[in-house]
Amino acid sequence: MSETAEIKLDGQTYNLPVVTGSEGEKAIDIKGLRGETGYITLDSGYKNTGATESAITFLDGEKGILRYGGYPIEQLAEHSTFLEVAYLLIKGELPTKEQFKDFNNKITRHTLIHEDMKQFYEAYPRKAHPMAVLASMLCTLSTFYPESQDADRDIDSVDLTITRLIAKISTIAAWSYKNSVGHPVVYPQNKFNYIENFMNMMFSMPTEEYEINPVIADALDKLLILHADHEQNCSASTVRLVGSSKANLYSSISAGVIALWGPLHGGANQAVIEMLDKVRKDGGSIEKWVEKAKDKNDPFKLMGFGHRVYKNFDPRAKIIKKACDDVLENLGIQDPILDLAKKLEEVALRDDYFIERKLYPNVDFYSGIIYKAIGIPTDMFTVMFAMGRLPGWIAQWQEMINRKEPIGRPRQIYTGPTVRDYTPINNR
Numbered sequence: 001m002s003e004t005a006e007i008k009l010d011g012q013t014y015n016l017p018v019v020t021g022s023e024g025e026k027a028i029d030i031k032g033l034r035g036e037t038g039y040i041t042l043d044s045g046y047k048n049t050g051a052t053e054s055a056i057t058f059l060d061g062e063k064g065i066l067r068y069g070g071y072p073i074e075q076l077a078e079h080s081t082f083l084e085v086a087y088l089l090i091k092g093e094l095p096t097k098e099q100f101k102d103f104n105n106k107i108t109r110h111t112l113i114h115e116d117m118k119q120f121y122e123a124y125p126r127k128a129h130p131m132a133v134l135a136s137m138l139c140t141l142s143t144f145y146p147e148s149q150d151a152d153r154d155i156d157s158v159d160l161t162i163t164r165l166i167a168k169i170s171t172i173a174a175w176s177y178k179n180s181v182g183h184p185v186v187y188p189q190n191k192f193n194y195i196e197n198f199m200n201m202m203f204s205m206p207t208e209e210y211e212i213n214p215v216i217a218d219a220l221d222k223l224l225i226l227h228a229d230h231e232q233n234c235s236a237s238t239v240r241l242v243g244s245s246k247a248n249l250y251s252s253i254s255a256g257v258i259a260l261w262g263p264l265h266g267g268a269n270q271a272v273i274e275m276l277d278k279v280r281k282d283g284g285s286i287e288k289w290v291e292k293a294k295d296k297n298d299p300f301k302l303m304g305f306g307h308r309v310y311k312n313f314d315p316r317a318k319i320i321k322k323a324c325d326d327v328l329e330n331l332g333i334q335d336p337i338l339d340l341a342k343k344l345e346e347v348a349l350r351d352d353y354f355i356e357r358k359l360y361p362n363v364d365f366y367s368g369i370i371y372k373a374i375g376i377p378t379d380m381f382t383v384m385f386a387m388g389r390l391p392g393w394i395a396q397w398q399e400m401i402n403r404k405e406p407i408g409r410p411r412q413i414y415t416g417p418t419v420r421d422y423t424p425i426n427n428r
């Protein structure tokens with residue numbers, strides 16, 4: 001007999017099915033609870049709620065494990081490429097040589113964006129945050145490809161939308177940067193691979209030859225791999241939730257970008273550098289800022305520390321920390337911000353407050369330092385994260401559609417006034 005959980009409510013016992021995942025994770029299936037008992041479960045922030053059963057990514061926050069499709073993140077970061085990982089997440093298996101060639105060719109051939117989209121760039125204020133531009137432009141793609149409106153359409157057209165998204169996001173991202181500094185945009189070139197193409201569009205100028213540094217290309221590729229998916233996080237859940245209303249894929253991804261932008265999520269990479277810069281300008285006293293982070297009356301938090309699911313070292317942070325050292329050494333960069341970051345990590349990891357709450361540096365703690373070292377401006381950091389996370393969002397959306405999941409619609413416990421009669425303003 002399959003396992004069940006017993007729940008006693010109002011003197012009556014109910015049996016609820018238990019679901020077990022392939023890594024032994026257990027859940028109580030409460031779908032039928034309200035129908036049977038009238039009770040709902042309450043869990044703001046979804047801290048203990050499984051929104052779906054998913055075969056994409058496995059994460060064990062206590063042990064610090066992260067795997068895409070069963071493959072440990074450490075192996076993928078070391079030996080794979082971002083596009084290969086994108087294929088793995090979206091198709092469920094690593095590609096053969098032939099499959100990869102075909103996938104890569106398709107992506108390479110779709111990097112151009114419609115010339116009319118250039119006009120939108122010109123209309124944005126120079127100070128526009130590139131995350132706002134990215135989200136708007138991704139949503140705008142749906143206006144150029146209106147046939148993408150129907151989320152349940154045939155596999156070929158979904159495939160084309162996926163190809164367009166992965167291909168065009170790097171052009172859209174690089175152009176938002178060029179536009180913000182008032183430089184001419186650089187068109188994609190098919191001779192480059194995915195990362196090189198992005199670097200060329202970001203950094204090459206009409207005034208001088210641009211040479212791609214393979215160490216930087218490597219580090220960027222690694223960063224995108226590490227960000228590619230992270231199961232039911234805030235932005236992935238947003239993509240699934242928006243997509244569950246059958247909104248088209250471009251718009252669902254655009255919503256994911258917005259969710260990622262917040263400083264408690266992907267926006268933390270920008271916030272980390274801004275925080276470290278503030279500490280430096282304030283005289284560099286790490287101890288003072290650690291004390292502020294611990295003070296419950298002070299809203300300040302250590303950006304890049306803590307995670308909803310990792311209660312151990314974020315495995316991605318470990319890999320990034322090493323990549324960060326390699327890049328800085330290769331480029332011969334001495335960065336006072338990095339010294340501060342190292343000191344902050346040291347002080348926080350020894351402090352009882354952080355130990356008791358299992359607060360470790362997360363993926364965003366070190367990624368910003370690499371981006372900074374390779375010349376990516378601070379407000380583009382979260383855009384880099386979005387580029388990396390795109391295949392994960394697509395995979396999550398696709399799984400939700402394929403599983404025919406119902407529209408996402410949580411319930412609530414109402415705590416407002418009970419019924420009362422309306423009185424017109426004149427009588428009040």
Ligand code: ACO
Nearest residue numbers: 263264265266268293301302303304305306307308357362
């Ligand atoms: N600095 C100081 N204290 C912290 C921090 C921090 N960065 N993070 C958590 N805490 C404290 C909380 O105040 C709380 O203390 P309490 O139990 O005494 O009330 C305790 O640790 C638990 O934290 P919660 O906020 O309940 O944890 P939650 O899972 O809701 O939040 C989050 C996780 C949002 C990541 C939080 O740790 C945070 O704000 N960190 C800083 C922002 C950040 O780096 N975000 C990036 C996350 S990684 C990513 O999204 C890619």
